[in-house]
Amino acid sequence: MxxxxxxxxxHKLEDxxxxxxxxxxxxxxxxxVRGHGRQKGHTEVxxxxxxxxxxxxKVKLELVVTDQRADEVIRTLATxxxxxxxxxxxxxxxxxxxxxxxxxxxxGEAAL
Amino acid sequence: xxxxxxxxxxxxxxxxAKSAKSPANMIRSIQFLMLMALTAGVSLxxxxxxxxxxxxxxxxxATKNAQMAGDNAWMLTSSALVLMMTGPGLALFYGGLVRKKxxxxxxxxxxxxxxxxxxxxxxxxxxxxxxxxxxxxxDFRYVFLHxxxxxxxxxxxATIPHQTYMIYQLMFxxxxxxLISGAFAERMKFSAMLLxxxxxxxxxxxxxxxxxxxKGGFLNGVLGGTFPAWDFAGGTVVHITSGVSALVCALYLGxxxxxxDESMRPHSVVLSVIGACLLWVGWFGFNAGSAVAAxxxxxxxxxxxxxxxAAAVLSWMTVEWxxxxxxxxxxxxxxxxxxxxxxxxxxxxxxxxxxxxIGLAAGVVCYLMVTKVKKMFGYDDxxxxxxxxxxxxxxxxxxxxxxxxxxxxxxxxxxxxxxVDGDAGQIINQLIAVAISIGLAVVxxxxxxxxxxxxxxxxxxxxxxxxxxxxxxxxxxxxxxES
Numbered sequence: 001m002x003x004x005x006x007x008x009x010x011h012k013l014e015d016x017x018x019x020x021x022x023x024x025x026x027x028x029x030x031x032x033v034r035g036h037g038r039q040k041g042h043t044e045v046x047x048x049x050x051x052x053x054x055x056x057x058k059v060k061l062e063l064v065v066t067d068q069r070a071d072e073v074i075r076t077l078a079t080x081x082x083x084x085x086x087x088x089x090x091x092x093x094x095x096x097x098x099x100x101x102x103x104x105x106x107x108g109e110a111a112l
Numbered sequence: 113x114x115x116x117x118x119x120x121x122x123x124x125x126x127x128x129a130k131s132a133k134s135p136a137n138m139i140r141s142i143q144f145l146m147l148m149a150l151t152a153g154v155s156l157x158x159x160x161x162x163x164x165x166x167x168x169x170x171x172x173x174a175t176k177n178a179q180m181a182g183d184n185a186w187m188l189t190s191s192a193l194v195l196m197m198t199g200p201g202l203a204l205f206y207g208g209l210v211r212k213k214x215x216x217x218x219x220x221x222x223x224x225x226x227x228x229x230x231x232x233x234x235x236x237x238x239x240x241x242x243x244x245x246x247x248x249x250x251d252f253r254y255v256f257l258h259x260x261x262x263x264x265x266x267x268x269x270a271t272i273p274h275q276t277y278m279i280y281q282l283m284f285x286x287x288x289x290x291l292i293s294g295a296f297a298e299r300m301k302f303s304a305m306l307l308x309x310x311x312x313x314x315x316x317x318x319x320x321x322x323x324x325x326x327k328g329g330f331l332n333g334v335l336g337g338t339f340p341a342w343d344f345a346g347g348t349v350v351h352i353t354s355g356v357s358a359l360v361c362a363l364y365l366g367x368x369x370x371x372x373d374e375s376m377r378p379h380s381v382v383l384s385v386i387g388a389c390l391l392w393v394g395w396f397g398f399n400a401g402s403a404v405a406a407x408x409x410x411x412x413x414x415x416x417x418x419x420x421x422a423a424a425v426l427s428w429m430t431v432e433w434x435x436x437x438x439x440x441x442x443x444x445x446x447x448x449x450x451x452x453x454x455x456x457x458x459x460x461x462x463x464x465x466x467x468x469x470i471g472l473a474a475g476v477v478c479y480l481m482v483t484k485v486k487k488m489f490g491y492d493d494x495x496x497x498x499x500x501x502x503x504x505x506x507x508x509x510x511x512x513x514x515x516x517x518x519x520x521x522x523x524x525x526x527x528x529x530x531x532v533d534g535d536a537g538q539i540i541n542q543l544i545a546v547a548i549s550i551g552l553a554v555v556x557x558x559x560x561x562x563x564x565x566x567x568x569x570x571x572x573x574x575x576x577x578x579x580x581x582x583x584x585x586x587x588x589x590x591x592x593x594e595s
Contacts, residue, residue: 044377045436045438045440046377046378046381046440046442047442047443047446047482047483047496048436048482048483048484048486048487049372049376051375051377053375
């Protein structure tokens with residue numbers, strides 16, 4: 001099993017969800033986060049006081065899939081969330097040791 | 113000059129046909145002509161038939177009642193408008209400019225004064241400000257509002273109940289200290305703020321209001337002042353005193369923790385926009401209401417107020433656009449407030465085009481104050497109470513001496529009112545009024561802050577400041593969106 005963690009532009013969330021649904025992925029967790037990579041943020045000026053705003057709003061999308069599906073899901077996500085501009089975000093992939101469905105104690109891939 | 117209706121009535125007495133602008137005056141003129149005709153007629157009969165005399169008397173009473181109803185309706189409306197400037201106007205304007213952990217504490221600064229100053233006013237404040245007394249402070253004849261009833265006080269406003277005049281003036285006494293709170297926002301203890309505002313009303317506001325507007329006041333332009341200054345709606349009394357006191361507070365309390373390194377962005381310019389719009393609307397009560405009647409002088413002040421404000425919005429926005437690269441919304445609304453402040457002393461004395469000039473000047477000068485000068489000196493006037501009210505008020509008071517004209521308000525019976533009329537000396541009187549306001553505000557505020565510091569300490573602890581005034585002072589939060 002692989003955990004896929006994608007940090008994307010908030011306005012691409014709907015596209016990403018739609019694309020994942022189309023390939024049959026139906027479980028995910030979403031968090032509103034702030035952060036930045038190479039993107040520099042912007043400057044705001046209030047009555048002459050300049051404020052550098054470098055932590056920008058992003059959406060973090062987490063999902064766990066079987067090893068066989070991981071590559072397809074990653075490619076789908078990357079395509080759907082891409083605008084081609086700086087600030088599009090990143091995808092991280094982790095190996096998952098186990099999974100448990102709390103409702104009935106299913107383990108491993110059966111719990112996904 | 114709240115007392116302008118007084119002079120209008122005097123002018124009316126000497127030349128009734130000339131001043132027949134308002135409907136009430138028109139009726140009076142007709143009445144006057146009728147009386148002339150009747151006297152000519154009855155001189156043949158040698159006596160006025162009693163039924164005609166009674167009719168005339170009734171007509172006279174009806175005319176007076178009609179004028180009082182009209183003027184009183186406008187003055188009660190104006191009173192409500194001026195209260196609306198403090199809450200929600202100023203509360204929203206200031207509330208939006210602070211960080212969200214301080215939004216309630218900041219709004220409370222304005223709101224609690226609506227209650228505190230009201231009670232002070234009823235007990236003794238009105239008397240100290242408006243009773244006849246020395247040139248510097250009133251006596252105690254109106255304590256507990258004794259003698260302040262339905263009968264007009266002809267010295268101040270001959271056509272509205274004395275009680276209306278009193279409640280109208282109260283609204284000014286409320287907003288003035290509320291303006292100061294912009295300077296010490298986000299770091300003053302609530303208890304100290306209450307004590308400070310109470311003492312400040314006694315030491316600075318009541319004497320200053322008496323000097324400029326009270327009968328026999330030192331600076332009263334109409335009722336026998338030594339240095340008659342023109343201050344139609346409170347450039348000196350309200351804006352210079354509060355603005356300068358604000359600077360003293362900012363310096364005495366010191367900067368907010370981590371200022372200017374930590375981000376102290378306004379948490380909601382949206383709230384501030386709503387607040388600024390309410391201030392703009394409320395200000396018509398403030399300035400046009402200061403005619404203390406519903407006649408043409410009120411219209412003139414209303415018009416001057418509006419155009420000056422519009423001009424200041426555009427001038428602030430333009431300078432900011434040129435110097436900082438973008439026309440900010442906060443800049444546009446700050447320009448509006450600067451224009452409103454600057455036109456306040458001039459509103460009942462100047463024509464629309466000079467009003468626009470005053471507005472243009474206010475937008476530019478106040479912009480440079482809050483962006484450049486503040487940075488140069490490094491003081492933390494958190495919400496720019498000094499930069500906008502102190503400086504805008506001073507600019508307006510001086511420009512009143514330049515642009516005041518007898519064509520708008522003929523208080524000197526045909527003699528020049530300001531520089532445009534050919535009297536440069538009025539600028540000196542304006543300067544004296546400005547100097548006295550600044551002096552009283554600086555000395556008074558320093559003494560009061562020292563007293564508050566000894567009694568309860570003026571500043572919150574570092575932990576309380578970090579936590580925010582909402583939680584540490586009031587035990588609440590402004591936004592509980594997850595609840």
